[in-house]
Amino acid sequence: MIEIVSPAPSLLVVSGMSGSGKSVALNTFEDLDFYCVDNLPAELLPDFVRSATHPERSSQKLAVGIDVRSRGDLANIPEWLSAVGAMGLDPKLVFFDTRDEVLLKRYAETRRRHPLTHLGLALADAIALERQALKPLRALADVIIDTSDLNVHQMRRRVITELGLGLHSALSLLFESFAYRRGVPADADFVFDARGLPNPHWDARLRPLSGRDADVHDYLDAQDDVRRYVGQVGDFLGTWLPRMQSDTRSYVTVAFGCTGGRHRSVYLAETLGELARTRGWGDVATFHRELD
Structure with a gap:
């Protein structure tokens, strides 16, 4: 045995x-x-x-x-x-x-x-x-x-x-959220503007929360414009990220910005980051500049 x-x-x-x-x-x-x-x-x-x-x-x-x-x-x-x-x-x-x-x-x-x-x-x-x-x-x-x-x-x-943790040849992807009032991240490869989407800030119940919270997530999930935005950005990234990998790129930063960097941009970074994991686009991390 x-x-x-x-x-x-x-x-x-x-x-x-x-x-x-x-x-x-x-x-x-x-x-x-x-x-x-x-x-x-x-x-x-x-x-x-x-x-x-x-x-x-x-x-x-x-x-x-x-x-x-x-x-x-x-x-x-x-x-x-x-x-x-x-x-x-x-x-x-x-x-x-x-x-x-x-x-x-x-x-x-x-x-x-x-x-x-x-x-x-x-x-x-x-x-x-x-x-x-x-x-x-x-x-x-x-x-x-x-x-x-x-x-x-x-x-x-x-x-x-x-630390020798076995990074393979896949892209290293960072999905980052930020507030436009503090400037666009200097190292971003793709920048998507979320300021035209419905803003949870104007809901007193959601204002103290962030895009990481389930209530904010559910609110934005229910918006037609948000679902359309996520679908279109997902299609775009699904088309171009593989091209960047074949072009010997090792890492890519995808940044989402909104007014305060707390609700919409955070939700989008988390949602598209999870989509990237599900579809196997690369090694995925998220970073929320105004929260982390």
């Missing part, structure tokens, strides 16, 4: 500076069938792995985000990684870094709050404090990826190739 041995589960611990691209990395791992958890309290890492690898769940690929937001003493990470190793896993710590001046620019562009500004710190001081707090993790990292000069698509490809 031949005994079939299942491969040992793998674990990627994702850490790094806030604004360096950790969310992009976790989204990429999720697209590659990893079971992903972000902002896990660091001391719960062994318990999470024990639960996720239970025979009744049998998750074989795990990715966990642990950073300055995580509760617990990050200096104890070696102890928790050793505990995970004792369970038969070979954990790898991937650290994302970015130059301070680039982080300052990214926060200025997105207007998001740094997780340490609640301490009453200026942004530059919050970044400095975070860098100090993450020193133990950076020192332990198996892989350090500097994203200072990478766009979202390049970052995704760098993550896949750096």
